[in-house]
Amino acid sequence: MITFARRRLRNSLITGGLLLACGAFYLSYLATQARPEFLTGWALFILIFTLAAYNIRKRLSMLPLGVAAHWLQLHAYLGGVAVLIFIVHTGWWWSGGALEGLLYLAFVLTAGSGLLGLYLSRRLPARLTRRGEEVIYERIPGFMARLRSEAESTVLQTAEEARSSTLPDFYNRELADFFSGPRHFWAHLRGTGRPTFMLTQRLNGLRRYLGDSEREAHERLLMLVERKDELDFHYALQSALKWWLLLHVPATAAMLILSLVHLVLVYAFTA
Amino acid sequence: MTVITRIPRPQRWQQPYGPDMTAADVERVLGFEPFASMDAARFAEPMTLQGIVQHDTRIVHYAPGDIVVRAGDYGNSAFLIMTGRLRVVLPPGMPAEELGRQPETRKSAWQAVAMLWTNARTPEQRDVSRYVHQTLTRDTAESHGETRAFLQDVPSILSQYQTAEISAGEIVGEIAALGRTQRTATMIAEDYTEVLEIRWQGLREIRRRDEAFRKHVENVYRSRSLVSHLRETPLFRHLSDDQLNHIADQTLFETYGDFDWHTSYKRFTDDPPEVRLKREPVIVDEGDYADGLLLIRSGFGRVSQRVNLGDKTLRYMGRGGVFGLPEIVETWTSKQPVPLRTSLRAVGYTDVLRVPSAVIEEHVLPSLSETEIADIRDKLRPRDDVAERVTTVGHSGRQHSLDPALLETLVDNRLINGTQAMVINLDRCIRCDACVEACAVGHNNNPRFNRHGRRYGPTMVANACMHCADPVCMIGCPTGAIHRSDRGGEVVINDDTCIGCATCANSCPYDNIRMVDIRDNNGDFIRDEASAKPIRKATKCDLCSGLPGGPACERACPHDALKRIDLRDLKALADWIDR
């Protein structure tokens, strides 16, 4: 089993070699051909459809079409190549046509979201592993609801036993909203636990005003807040891991359509 | 709401093993040994001896050349020869193709693709019509299908291979059936033979209740498959038959833990690991004098070493494992008793063969070369890092050092049982559920596992069937719906015969079997005629045995995060963890 580091090195070398070869050929081609856009254009066209084929592979999971991991490797590295070719093809900026503008935008969105996705896929999982319980994304809201009801019951219980409204007031003021759903999305994504930290601070500050009977409830609340925060954390990170595709895939669709139109136009108008 | 489909709830023995067992047949069978000499009184209702014969046995007729069982099959039944003769082919046995194995029925590529649109839109849809008239078609995966392979020229086979005769009155195959192990040898019918096939549920009942039968089984084992078992062990490979037989005679059988270990395991699952470890029966203890070489026949052994107050797991061994050799060699060479460096504990249920040291010194050690001796003794030398890490060399040839706590986790949770455990590296998994979706597509839009499970650090063993070496889930299945497939030996559930009793789901120590309420084409629950409650079925991973290309989950993972690993193979695990 080849190690990831080794594989990364190998694939990078292969891609680099490929790029060098293409570059050399392209320069020679450039020297003699007035319209290198046709070469780069076709290369790009074939590339993006190859890249899109990754999606087909995912749908045909039941067939032995090679391991998805290999496809993703291909997808990632060829994606990089495609970006370079795109830059060469467009010369950094779009020519000014409305259609080409759209196509340009679609590609930038696709490539951009792709790179973002790659980054997220490589950074976030480790963070997810380090903190909190491993939960399934779709179930997080349910778990939050459970924590919330637990918290509410805890507060109500103490309110009755201790005849004090300190905790309930605090709950209504600060915690009710916190428990009512996913919170602090960006803070968790950025990796700063600040909002919850401050909340915990304030909750801790409450301790001195509490009677012994309330202390236990207080402890419990602290624990619940911590766990809710862990859920928020997982919700934020897993959301990021899921939703970047919501940009990548539609952008790809747009790009494929536009590139087809672009191809037809180019040939219909340059004979 | 459309009309609700209702069918009677299936019961054990509702679908007998042999549908055509007449009362006369039963009477006749009861006339044969060992049934004749059994004390029917010891068989309490409802499990009467008669009932067992009625429902858990069947009479099968073989023509000359018919293959009764093939070596490597996972046996779920034993055979009592009533009339005629069988021949058992002794190792090395016959080549697989000559045994005429039938290829598993896999979907063609096109059929597979077609699932994209033929798959049900609603969960757990079932075609109820399949549950009717199923008695004739059920259990076709068993060794006696309508399509039966046979060998053309028996005499030449007999001349060609080393065979042993099994004549009327003998019982064969019970070892494999009870040990839930593979058939050790191929059996073919020499002439027209009438065989009583007893499924292991029945055997178990009988063995529970009849002492004579239990002893008989043991003797049979010693006389028949012990030698072949020994021969399998590398250490004994170059010994003559006489020597092997001699060793076999001297070998002691020992059984530790309980056959239904999973129940106790579930009970104590909440205890801290060290407590559970203490509960594991010690086979031999660290510091004792190695009075014999231990061979594990079935089940698992934990090799541990004392560290401070606790015991640190160094290794674990399954069937075929050998324990204590280095010490014996050391003792033999240094001419002074050497204490065992490590302890061996029974994880759950363990069958052990103990070959006395004297026998080893007499027959085995002299046959070893200098270098072999040296290698073995080298194992004794204490590794300096033993205290913190467990080192091993992976198949990749790389040197790994594993976190012992990981091993502890695997053993404590009995995960070492898994031959196809779904291991997920959470540091790479982006939680995209591609594995789950791929799985669902392969199973009529129903996932067959959940992407959660026990974890140690970033290593998670997901709740997917591990296809255990010792599949305790099969214990107690009233209909044998859950069985090992002929070929791969993966544990599969025959949905047609599953009665939804949830025995397997409850006995699985790893929560890898899930009960589901089945639905009809409208997505409405299929209900029991009587109670109107939904009919349940047990479901689990079948390793995509019906699909081209094997387990879809592993192939569908884009991030190399998921792998099906044989956890008994520490090297493979190490390679993967260290990747």
Place this chain on the structure above:
Amino acid sequence: MKTEPLQKFDYKESPYLRPNQDWVCGHAASGQACPRGPGAKGHCSGGQQCDPAQSGERWICTRSDLHGGACANGPLPDGRCGDALPPCQPHRSIKARRRLTTRWTAVFVIGLLLALVGGERGLALLEPGPRIHAHAQLGSCDACHAATEHSLLSWPRLASSGEPDDSQRCLRCHAVGESPKMAHGLSARSRAALKPASATAPAGPAVAFAASMLVDPDASLECGQCHQEHRGQDADLTTLSNGRCQSCHSEQFASFRHGHPDFEHYPSNRRTRIQFDHAEHIAKHFPDGGAAAPQACADCHETATQGGMMVLRGFEPACGACHAPDIAGAGRADSPGLALLQVPGFDLDSLSKAGLATGAWPEFAESQGGAFFAALMQQDAEASAALKRLENADWLDLEAAPIEQLRDAQTLLWAYKKLLLDLRRRGPAHFVKRLQGAGMIPSELAPQELVRGLSVDTVEAAINAWFPELESEWSLYQAGELPASPPAAQVPASEPEPEESFDASEFDDLFGGGGDDIDLFGGGDEINLDALSLDEEEPETTADDEDTNEPASLDKRMQVGGWYLDDMSLRYRPVGHADALLKAWLDHAQAPAVRQHMLDPGSPGRCIKCHSVDESAQGLVVNWQVRRPNRHLHEFTKFSHQAHFSLMGEEGCTGCHQLDPEADYAAAFSGTDPAQFASNFHSLDKGTCAECHGSTQAGDRCTSCHNYHIGEFAATEPVSKLSLALQNGEGP
């Protein structure tokens, strides 16, 4: 405080999670999804926990054990679920949402495209970029693109077939030679005719190899392949990379400095049209720069075509100073005029001795009839036959000649008189007619071209001077009554010179007076009068010697040029440079003999002295013009003199054009093949250009010296509204 995990593993707590299902129960968020879940179409299935079953008269809960088994409070009396959840609004699963978004995006994009194309500015929005200024006002796409004349749906077909021949639309405005889409706008044949640089196999660097695989020199190129439009208003549509040239011209070389072929006698590729020997002139004619000597090249040469090429300033400024008189014939030993008519001389005595009637004949006629004699006689069968026979005879000494020759001489003699008679009667045009009849002049040519300005009087005067009795003699001769011996009285008649006339008395003495004298004198008088009148006119004609009574010589008197009678011949004298009549004769006189005579550098006008004569398809052609720029000719190599003026050092033009004294310049002009030549100047050296033209300084792009579109073609003219209007019969 022990916290138990939120996520349980066993099948009761954790059923299968089904991310592949399209719909999720609305209550899932609160962690209590209903057992049945939403239908495949996404509708809520009611939210009840189970469908209670009726046993007897009471209802029992049938909730699955997987969902907690029978519920506590059980079904309602009417059989509905006891603790049913309120119907929810199922929401799509993540996967479903992604799929939906993708579909809508696709729909949106396609819609957007249709809207764009269907809309007001429709196709304009498909324009990939702004056009250059020159094309800005072309209006609709159809101007350049065929596709927009077809329906949208047919575009894919067009694209795949490569049918739309848009290049044709470029060519509507831009003409680029015989076969515009072939390399260099040349047909394969004409390309083969050139020295094919691409003939040799590609021997260049890998670059060239890769390229040569890609380019087929014989393939037809679309305009767009080099001229790329829609690259912005200021885009350059005509740049051409060196490599692109080399993709066909696979005789590879690295750069202009390294490997570009050396120049072979560049820029001259033929002898000069005007024979002007720079070396000789500089050495001989203006050694220490006389008044006429030029001070600088620019005195004779000037730029043309926006400074592109250098041309001669013209005759007057360049050559006139010295050569104008030359042409008029000043200081010539022989006659400066072109003799069209000459009286042949015969041995009259021998003729008369032989008893052959001659009639009167000027005694001093000595020629053989001049260059055109044979041609003029040609129509007269006898005469031309006679002429042939007499070719080698000396007409002025026929004493020993046999009688046949004498007869022939007589025939010629009378044929000549007939000619003069015809001239008198038909006018000067008859002269040309005769030549045309003889096929010496193209018959379509209008006579006046050749005899313009020859007045009837001049002819009459000539005839009278030579044959006063022509008419009478002719009639007698016709009647056969003419006596063989000529009347003696005739002799003086052939003495036009006045000084002779002073001796007339002597003659009188010799022959004694006679009745005929009067006629004779009369005739003589007339002649004298003629002669005298000429003399008298002289003072007015020449200003220089007004005050002297010395009669000026005929040459002097005829400096003005034109037709005149010179003793026994009728001559034309050129009026100056570019004399139309001489030019006409040189261009049209075809008979070889005559041509030789005409094209003799010494011949009157001395045209051929400078104007070289080329052998061409039309025969010999005189180069009247120096090399002139041809705006329709697109040459392969281009050079702008003006652009280089600022670079000239003190050596000036000679910095590049170095005189070659050794070159035998003149020799080339003895023949008529312009390709055989030796230039006055050394061929330009590539090195000279390469001093500046490298990759760094002045640049060494192929296209800075070479044109791609070559050949002679005129820009296509626009169809003018006016002409259309006229065609339609509506005046402007």
